[in-house]
Amino acid sequence: MTTDETTEQHLELPGLVRDKVAEGRAKARATRARKQAEAEPAAHLPVAQLLLDLQPAHLDRTFDYTVPASMAETAVPGARVKVRFAGQDVDGFVLARLDASEHEGRLSPLKRVVSAEPVLSPAIAGLAADLATRYAGTRSDVLRLAVPPRHAAVEKEAAPAPVPPAWFEPTAAATAWAGHQPGEAFLRHLAAGGSPRAVWHAAAGSDWAVLLAHAVASVRASGRGAIVCVPDGKDVARLAAALDEVLGAGQHVALTADSGPAARYRSFLAVSRGAVRVAIGTRAAAFAPIHDLGLVAVWDDGDDLLAEPRAPYPHARETLLLRAEREDAAALVGGFARSVEAEQLLRSGWARQIAPTRTLARERVLVGITGASDIELDRDPLTRASRVPREVHQAVRAALTEGPVLVQTPRRGYAAALACERCRTPARCTVCTGPLRLTGPATPPACAWCGTVADHWACPVCDHRGLRAPVLGDARTAEELGRAFPGVRVVTSSGDRVLPALPAGPGGRPTIVVATPGAEPVATPGYAAVVLLDSWLLLGRPDLRTEEEALRRWSNAVGLAAPGGRAVVVGDPAHPALQALVRWDQPGFARREAEQRAEAHLPPASRLATISGDPGALDDALTLLAAPTDAEVLGPVAVGPPDADRWRAVVRVPRAEGVALSRALLELQRLRSARKLDAVRVQVDPPTL
Known part of the structure; x- marks a missing residue:
């Protein structure tokens, strides 16, 4: 390259730099102009009132933001948005669009609309405010429970067509509810568009899922929707099958955490868009945004699974009752037992009672108690020390010729606790003082806390090395029953292995089911006999609701018996909770419990x-x-x-x-x-x- 060419290129460099600088400035001016155009407030309703996902309680209020013209069509009430707050990107929901803001300063614009899908309805937003006040929490915490996380792929799916109301058959509904008075009048009121409120006590042996399905069909006949909450997924599956039978397939959606993010969000959108008017599920279903809500129902409201373990800890029953008040809907609180909270609804006049007639209650199941009474001691002197008295063996043997038998035991495992065989001193670990237990017939005793094996344990009081098991689990109970009834199939249901329904045995082989409370599988058409063991264990918990909870668990087990079946309880015949079970008078027990709590200034008084x-x-x-x-x-x-x-x-x-x-x-x-x-x-x- 010559010297003249080099000089010419050096002279051209400043010109290239000037061109680059000018091009950059032009791009910057275009970007600013584009952003200013994007930030230009919308011509109509330029202010969005937001509820932000903020944890601090003092920030639980609405905030106003400007709606850019580019987001005017997507920032609709109920949509998810993202904004800038305190130097961070924060999620929120649009509660309303306004003409102007009361804030006198400059409003920040929305950063973007995450989704134009209106997932937060005005009814649920109002319910969140009520629950936040009721439970001393924040609305953002409530909305985390009410609105599931977004699933973008599901939102892009085509919206399903609205499902028309199912055909309502008054005769079938009246037949299903026969004997529960005034159940037929309650259904007629629902079908006519009314909003009755009732606390329902179900008779033993009733197929509660079918009865609830007929109540849902009644309210659907009036063109309105329904929500039904049950304690767990096993109950959801049973109710779903009943709704398919009564209403037909596709008439409802199930909202449960076990269904997975995509399936749950798909069901939520079907309800939110109005395609489906019936939602069932566990406690999260209480927030389902049903259009034109006509009925809220909860089954077995005393179950602690219906109490939310996350802040602000709302109970599904209270959530549904608040919705009934806000949306002028009917309410139905049902169960084989009755909680004191449900009894309070009757005492206050807020609801009316639906209960079985005495004739129906007597015909369904015969409940008896065996234990250390004088008559039984005369018949069998070893009854006082026997965990499974002779009368229980006789009842099980007779019932196996008619159908399966359910045996409820309060503890799972093999030997849940051990004690000295001679002096009955509880066996403790020498390392951490934890309780010793057995996990199987051939395993040595080990600590339930630290897992240390205690091969050479000796009682610190009497130095005896023998052990006994004062508390037996379902596995040991099944082992003992298998030896007592050879040739009978024994099935267990507890812990991580809960059977939703009793599987059919090979060749019609008789079956005994050993289950812990709440894990009892459903048998069709029911159990020929139900045995309740170790009643003292459920009554020994140091808790305010000990007797109420024990009666609820026993009632749910007896409720699985077939019409005309029998139940036998091993316990103290004089105990009030067992007497209420024998008479099937759970409402009377709840009334006495409520009166005693009122005298002691305890809830619900x-x-x-x-x-x-x-x-x-x-x-x-x-x-x-x-x-x-x-x-x-x-x-x-x-x-x-x-x-x-x-x-x-x-x-x-x-x-x-x-x-x-x-x-x-x-x-x-x-x-x-x-x-x-x-x-x-x-x-x-x-x-x-």
Whole structure:
């Protein structure tokens, strides 16, 4: 290259740089212009009122943002959006579109619309506000429970066509509900478009799923929708089969966590878009955005599975009752047993009772108690020491000729606890003092806490080396029954292996089912006999609801018996809960329980809230709490393991002051959050203490 050519290129470089700079400036001006055009407020309803997904309680309020013109069609009420808040990208929902904001300063624009699908209906948004106030929580926590995570691929699927109402057969419904009075009148009221409220006590041997399906069919005949909540997936499957039989396939969707993200979101969208008007499921189904809701129903409302373990800990029953109030819908609270909360609905006049006639209750199942009564001791002197008395063996042997037999035992495993054979001292691990147990007939005793094998255990009191099992699990019970009834198939259902239905035995072989409470499989048409073992174990828990919970579990097991079947309970014949089971008078037991709790100022006559945390945090919370005048503070007391240093206080007020207590707790949460104090857990109406 010559010197002249080099000089010419050096002279051209500044020109190239100027061109590049000019091109960059032009692009920057175009980008600013595009962004300004995109940020131009929408011509119609330019303000979006948002509820942001923020954890601090003092930020549980609405925020106004500008809606850019480019998002005017997609930022609809109920849509998911993303905005800039405190230097971070935050998710939120559009609650409403407004003409103007009350905020005097400049509003930030929406960053983007995540999805134009309106997944948050006004009814659910209002319900979230009510539940947040009721349980002293935040609306964002409630909405995490109410609205499932987005699944983009499912949203792009074609929307299903709306399902027309099913054909309602009054005669079939009346036949199914016969004997439950005034069940037929309740169904007629539903079909006519009314909103009756009832607490239903089911007779033993009733197919509760079919009866609920007919109630849903009644409300669908009026063109309205329904929600039914049940405790677990086994109950959901049973109810789904009944709805398919009564209403036909495709008339409902099931909302459960086990169905997976895509299937759950698909079912949610079918309900949200109005294609399906019936939703069933576990506690999450209580938030289903049913269009024109006509009926909310819950089965077995005393089951603790219906209590949400995540903040703000709402109960499905209370969620459904709030929806019934807000949306003027009918309500049905049913079960073989009756909770004291359901009894309170009757005592207050909010609901009416549906119950079986005495004739129907007597005809369905005969319940008897065997134990250490004088008559039984005369017949069999070893009855007092026997876990399975002779009368139980006779009942099982007779029932096996007619159908399967259910044996309920409260503990799972083999030998859940061990004790000294001579002096009955509980056997403990020498390493961590945990209880020793057996996991099988050929395994040595081992610690239930640390797993240390205790081959050479000796009683620290009498130095005896023999062990006995005062508490036997379902596996050991099945082993004993298999030896007592040779040739009979023995099936277990408990823990991780729960059978939803009893599988057919080979060649019609008689079957005994050993199950823990809540894991009993359904048999068609029912069990010929039901045996309840170790009733003392369920009655020995130190809890406010011990007897109520024991009666509920026994009633659910007896409810699986076939019409005309028999149930035998091994226990104390004089115990009030067992007497209520024999008479099938669970409503009477609930009334007495409610009266006793009212005298002791316990729920549901009172409203309780617990505040738990570290000692310093709990002391700060109690100092900041502006409780109602009639409030009582019980405690604090230590809870949990000794090394956890966790304490709990109970705040109690009369039922009439329940709303005031919830508001005071909500204000406490906001003060704590604003001042960045140490966290405490606040729970209103805990299911247990």
